[in-house]
Amino acid sequence: MKKHFLIFLLSCLIINVNAQKFYFPKAYYADSISLSKNIPNLAKQVLKFYKEADQSVYQDNAFRLRIVAQQYDEALKSIEIYRSLQKSSDAKSNGAIGGQFEVFIRTKIRQQQTKESFVVAFKPTFAAKQKTLNANSKLMFEEYFEINLNNIKNTLKNLLENISSDSLNLTVARQICRAYNSANVYANILPIGKPILLAEEKRDFIINDSINIKTREGILISAIIVRNKKAMLKQPTILIFSIYNQSQDKNRAKLAALNGYVGVIAYTRGKKTSPHEIEPFEHDAHDAYEMIDWISKQPWSNGQVGMYGGSYLGFAQWAATKKIHPALKTIVPQVSVGIGVDYPMENNVFMSYMLQWIHYVHNSKETDFVDFGNFEHWYATFYKYYREGKAFRTLDTLEGRPNQIFQRWLKHPSYDSYWQNMRASKEDFAKINIPVLTITGFYDDDQLGARHYYEQHQQFNPKANHYFVIGPYNHGGAQGHPSSELRGYTIDSVANIDISVLVFDWFDFILKGKPQPSLLKNKINYQVMGSNKWKHEASMAKMNNDTLNLYLSAKTSGEEFLLTTNKGASTTFIPQIVDFTNRADSLQTIPGEEEILSDSLNPPNLANSLVFTTQAFQKSFDINGALVGNLSLSINKKDMDVLMNLYEYTADKKYHWLGHYLTRASYTKNRSERQLLIPNQKENIPINNAFFTSKRIGTGSKLVIVLGPHKSPHWQVNYGTGKDVSDETMQDAQVPLEVKWFTDSIIKIPIYKF
Structure with missing residues (x-):
């Protein structure tokens, strides 16, 4: 009831705010002159009524409105507030945010003081801004000048053409002002700024942005190569092997050049100017080797190559280790796709x-x-x-x-030879003796892949020189600048590091003999959420000094089942029936979407799931790692997909999502070979590839597990017939799924007791 009341109250507030009308007849925007004359007053009126609970969102809109309203001093203040809310660890990088708008504002202020033309006033203002930025943020600033002005103008045009009344509500008025600001600012700065940047680029770099490199088999690999003109000697090369051909790639190569390397972006077969068929993942091991071989023979190369990049680019690095070229000296795989492990399927x-x-x-x-x-x-x-x-x-x-x-x-x-042949085998892992730095996050979609490579390397090469960094980062944050807030959780200040700086510090350490990055105090480096501390251990096994063993219980506390430390009888079970023909849950929260649950009264209540909760803990402790264990169950079918979500429920009645485990029951014992369940027979389902987390569990907190069969539009639906799941349909679901969750099921959570 509380949720419905809050939604009703929020809708009333939105209606009341948007009830405010702003007079803006067609004559005010009949042409560009009329629009520029009348829109400043519209922006001033919007500013009187515009409010947002989220200050970051508010200031992001407010500075744009103030530019349109020609309130330039106030606009600068809003930009600074907005930047401060981003909480970057690097103030200079933070300064690039909104830099194009800042230059426009300062140019306008200078015009007021000097009466210069916009062009004349712009150039010193632009140069002054560039001087405040470091290499990384300067490139970020330059990317603002790659904006497609026609797209921006069309956005404004479409908004104006859709006005159907002389009166605008607050939302529409704000959108029009924001779109006008972008169109006006970019129309003024791009014609001046882009030529300046192009001239600087020609002055500072040697750039080949459309080169095709032929392999020994005649395959053409498209690449971008950037060298710093100031470099007098041969240099190491930083290689990014990517399937994503995008406008900012040249800047990524320039970043390497600015840091004392040759920057090379190579594309997978078929991308950019390569004439071949695009076949993701399949040829990268071979083509990366060929690319490294070519680089090592160039007159500007000193024979050393390092690789980095995230997601697919992380996979490509591990593909390159399938047969390591002697010139490849290190890799820095970030949020690496674990092909066949976590993409395009997670635990099958x-x-x-x-x-x-x-x-x-x-x-x-x-x-x-x-x-x-x-x-x-x-x-x-x-x-x-x-x-x-x-x-x-x-x-x-x-x-x-x-x-x-x-x-x-x-x-x-299955995780068969098709997937396995795309990356290093156990024999290959045993030969990977180059230093490796893996970076991932607790909320990284590809965390399972990143950990898989790390674990395989450790298993088959006990002397592996492999460092592992993990913190409260999502897929994007672990590749660059972490988000200050994730799913309602504000990350600790010590976690707010610049990942790009760490990457190049690592390259300097390995390729140039400079000091080891200070964060890497041991092989495993992890940030404990809620402690504002990084911890460092020699191995994952040394992260904890105890295990919290929890068992499913048929006993209830309200609508929840209990998680206890006492093993239940092997014959006692909690029954569950799920009708797979019922799709009403497609309008509800879907398990696996990992949305933050913030209702202060009710526990997580996800479709098709049971909720289990512990008693409140009397002492604080840390969870460090991934839960493991064994689910004892029986079903009336041959297979099902299982989803388990883990939460902390704090003493102040807030939920904090800690991770999940999604798996296909028939593959839990061997991801390469399907072993169907026997209907109505008790089975053991291992928990062996869940998400990793590190979190201080406070005094008075509880742990909550949400468990059930998985059924979601965002994944395959497993109907349990034993056929190939891709061929099953709702016709295979006429008999509901019946599950018995036995109380000797055990969930083992690795913890550190103080």
Whole structure:
């Protein structure tokens, strides 16, 4: 009831705010002159009424409104407040945020003081701003001048054409002012700023941005090469091997050049100017070797190559270690895709997102941001598949574009040789003796992949020189600048580090003999959320001094079942029935979406799940690592997908999501070989590849586990027939799934007691 009341109250507030009307007849925007004359007053009126609970969002809009209102001093103050709310660890990098708008404002202020033209006033203002920025933030600042002005103008044009009344509500008025600000600022600064930056680029760098490199087999690999003109000697090379052909790539190569390296961006086969078929993942091991070989023979190379990058780029580095070229001296894989492990399937459960991603990289030789970002289309497709109970294999035809790569991947639901051959084998891992720095996050979608490579390297090469860094970062944050807030949690100040600085400090350490990065005090470096401290251990095994053993209990406390430290009887169970023909939950919170739960009265109540909770803890302790254990259960079918979410429920009645475990029951004993369950027979389902976290659990907190069969539009639906899950449909779900969760199920949580 409380949720419904809050939603009703919020809607009333929105209605009341938007009830304010702003007179803005068509004559005010009939042409550009009329618009520029009348819109400052509109912005002033909007500022009187505009409010936001989130100060970051408010200041982001406020400084733009104040520019339009020609309140330049106040706009500068809003930009500074907005930057401070981003909480970057690097003040100079932070200064690049909104830098293009700052230059425009300061140019306008200078004009007022000197009566100079905009062009004359702009140049010294632009130069002064550049001097305040370090190498990384300067490149970030330069990217603002790569904006497509026509797209910005069209956004404003579309907003104005859709006005149907002489009166605007607050939301529409704010949107129009914001769009006008962008169009006006960029129309003024791009014609002046871009030529300056191009001249500086020609002055400082030697750039080959469309080179094709031929392998010994005649394959053409497209690449960008950037060298610093000031470099007199041969240099090490930093290589990024990527499938994402995008405008900022040249700047990534320039960043390497500014840090004392040759920067090379090489693209996977078929991308940019390469004429071949685009086949993600399949040829990267071979092509990366060829690229490194070519680099090592260039007159500007000193024979040393380092690689870095995140997600697919992290995978590409591990592919390059399948056969290590002698010139490859180190890799820094960030948030690495674990092919066949966490993408395109997580613990053997295929994800709907894989089709969206395939089009992202496969539609053209560029990167199709427009198609990828059409979330309304993609979510409509996923939900249509789910509501209608279609076979997962038909998702591409349902979307309207049959796709051979999607179908190819679905032929390999096991972690078989198709996936294994794309990356290092155990024999290859045993030979990886170069230093490695792995970076990932507690909230990284590819954390399982990053950990998989680390664990394989440790298992097959006990002397591996491998450092591991993990903190409260998501997929993007672990590749650059961490988000200060994730799912309602404000990260500790010590966690707010610049990942790019760490990466280049590592390269300087390995390739130039400079000091080891100060964060890397041991092989395992992890930030304990809630402690404001980093901890450092020689191995993951040494992160904890105890294990919290929890058992499912049939006893209840209110609507929740208990998690106890006492093992239950092997014959006692909690029954659960799930109707897989019922798709009403497609309108509710879907398990696995990892949304923050912040209701202060009610526990997590996710569809098709049971909630288990401990008693409140009397002493604080740390959780460091991933939960393991064993689920004892029986079902009336041959298979099911299991989802477990772990939360801390604090003494002040807030939920903090700590991680999840998603798996296909028939693959838990061996991800390479499916072993179907025997209907109505008690089975043991190992918990062996859950998400890793590190969090201080406070006094008075409880641990909450939300457990149940997995059923979501964003993943395959496993109906339990034992057939290939991609071929199952809702017709296979006429008999509801019956689960017995036995109370000898054990969940082991690694902890550190003080």
